[in-house]
Amino acid sequence: MDTVASLLERYYIENLIETGSTARVMKAVRSLDGKVFAMKVAKTVNTITSIPEEILINQELMAADIKGVTQMHEYAIDFEMNRYVIIMEYMPxxxxxxxxxxxxxxxxxxxxxxxxxxxxxxxxxxxxxxxxxxxxxxxxxxxxxxxxxxxxxxxxxxxxxxxxxxxxxxxxxxxxxxxxxxxxxxxxxxxxxxxxxxxxxxxxxxxxxxxxxxxxxxxxxxxxxxxxxxxxxxxxxxxxxxxxxxxxxxxxxxxxxxxxxxxxxxxxx
Missing domain, CATH: 1.10.510.10 (Transferase(Phosphotransferase) domain 1)
Structure with missing residues (x-):
């Protein structure tokens, strides 16, 4: 699994879409091909010891191929900093x-x-x-x-x-x-x-x-x-x-x- 640092290196942030108490969502562009994604950086209140539930749920939704939900493309977890990053399908x-x-x-x-x-x-x-x-x-x-x-x-x-x-x-x-x-x-x-x-x-x-x-x-x-x-x-x-x-x-x-x-x-x- 990628580290958060290595995942972030593959994208550059274009602008902030939304910010909340525990997460920020940004418009991110993949450096390789210029494709646009939504990047969510979430910080948990509790110590992360396993894969966060939000990521597990997104994996299930992706496996079921439900067309009407935003698809997760990749993710990374920083267990020391209690945060994770999800790269999602972008909608305008x-x-x-x-x-x-x-x-x-x-x-x-x-x-x-x-x-x-x-x-x-x-x-x-x-x-x-x-x-x-x-x-x-x-x-x-x-x-x-x-x-x-x-x-x-x-x-x-x-x-x-x-x-x-x-x-x-x-x-x-x-x-x-x-x-x-x-x-x-x-x-x-x-x-x-x-x-x-x-x-x-x-x-x-x-x-x-x-x-x-x-x-x-x-x-x-x-x-x-x-x-x-x-x-x-x-x-x-x-x-x-x-x-x-x-x-x-x-x-x-x-x-x-x-x-x-x-x-x-x-x-x-």
Missing amino acids: MDLHTYVSRRATPITEEECCHIICQVVKILLDMQNMVGMQHMDLKMENVLIDPLTKEVKLCDFGHIAKVEHLWTDSKSKGTHIYWAPETVKERRFYPTRSIVWQVGLLAYDIIQEVPWEMYKDGNLSDLTFERFTCGKAISFIYICLEPDVRIRVDLYRLLQTSWLDEKNNNEMICS
Whole structure:
């Protein structure tokens, strides 16, 4: 396995993409051929004694050949400095940047196209590797603004589908937690993720920070930018407060909003 120093020598940093409390993501160019990648440098709180879980998860996703997730190309671990570096497939921007930079609000039709892709990717993860993303938000959905293709990234917080629920203490982004996660600190892989899908759809169109509703009072939701009743209905289906009756991802694809999108794609193909 490469050392961090030898891996870094093969790339030069073009610019910083994102920085967080324990990691930085940069746009990196491979010196050999000029190909662009995303480089993540992560520092762990605890001493590294084995391969970090994020790398193991990326290896599983890569082996399963799931098209809708960013692919890991190589990695290196510095056990003495408690850090690791991952070289990932590069996508032009995240969804938050894409939405905020637009001159006009995103349309419900385009939002539907994005959400439909996201749900299918989540189902692929669930079915092909038995995992579910625990931190779905606009910053973890990458998009190509030309093709409108989306991919998921950041697999530091993953739940195993074989378990009914996963302890979610200090995992994910608190403001996107479903009610059961807030109250019980539990993430139900096949149901809690649906809540996050609903928040994602709402954020994309309405562009109102979800912090406005962190008290869980859904009666405060506003839909000024929505014209399609099917889109509003979809969001309320996702934001069912009771996890016991909230639908799963399969049922989301059967909702009138996404089902119409699927049917149109099949006709065109």
